[in-house]
Amino acid sequence: MNGGGWAEFAVAWAVFLLSHVLPARPAVRRRLAAALGERGYLVGYGVVSVAALTWLIAASGRAPYVPLWPPAAWQVWLANLAMPLACLLIAFAVGAPNPLSFGGRAAGFDPRRPGVAGVARHPLLVALALWASVHTVANGDLAHVLLFGGFAGFALSGMRALDRRRRRQLGEAEWARLAACTSDWPLAALLAGRWRPRPARPDAARLVLGLLLWLGLLALHPVVIGVSPLPPA
Secondary structure, three states, rough: OOOOHHHHHHHHHHHHHHHHHHOOOOHHHHHHHHHHHHHHHHHHHHHHHHHHHHHHHHHHHHHOOOOOOOOOHHHHHHHHHHHHHHHHHHHOOOOOEOOOOOEEEEOEOOEOOOOOOHHHHHHHHHHHHHHHHHHHHHEEHHHHHHHHHHHHHHHHHHHHHHHHHHHHHHHHHHHHHOOOOOOOOHHHHHOOOOOOOOOOOOHHHHHHHHHHHHHHHHHHHHHHHHOOOOOOO
């Protein structure tokens, strides 16, 4: 095996994790925001995160190929069926009222009608976990299983970390009030009877956004990744 390839992959993973964990720590975040301004902090955080992610994905492609299971058509079908759901979660989560997770906003949130938070309290992380899980199945070599499996674990642990952080920030009673009709896991509140979505006209703009995101990923996948995501004919 090429030890250098694995070494780069390990270092890239470490940099990716540190680029997310360290700037998000309250004390570090305050210092960076004071030095750069809130907008500067967010821009810098985004740039560093994208750069670290790009390196990590490239390093996984340069790591030695170690097959773990053979490819099969159903694995590709699984990814193609799951990705529209992940894109819709993203489209309905970004900027939506949800003070309990990132990517949403506090204004306009009604705990009795939590919207997408009723489906999942952390919809962006659920979308990340869904994307990573199906890509773990569809890529049966060691490097990509470590890559996508790591993303899935990162998303799941992030949900717990965000809940703990919001509990500290809001206080246990207020957090419980806001989270009463939301779901730890997708649709858990619906299945438990804590949330009953009311019939409403679907948000056409967000539906279109989700569709465009999905189509954009389909179009860019062979260009950026070099492999078509579509099932074989």
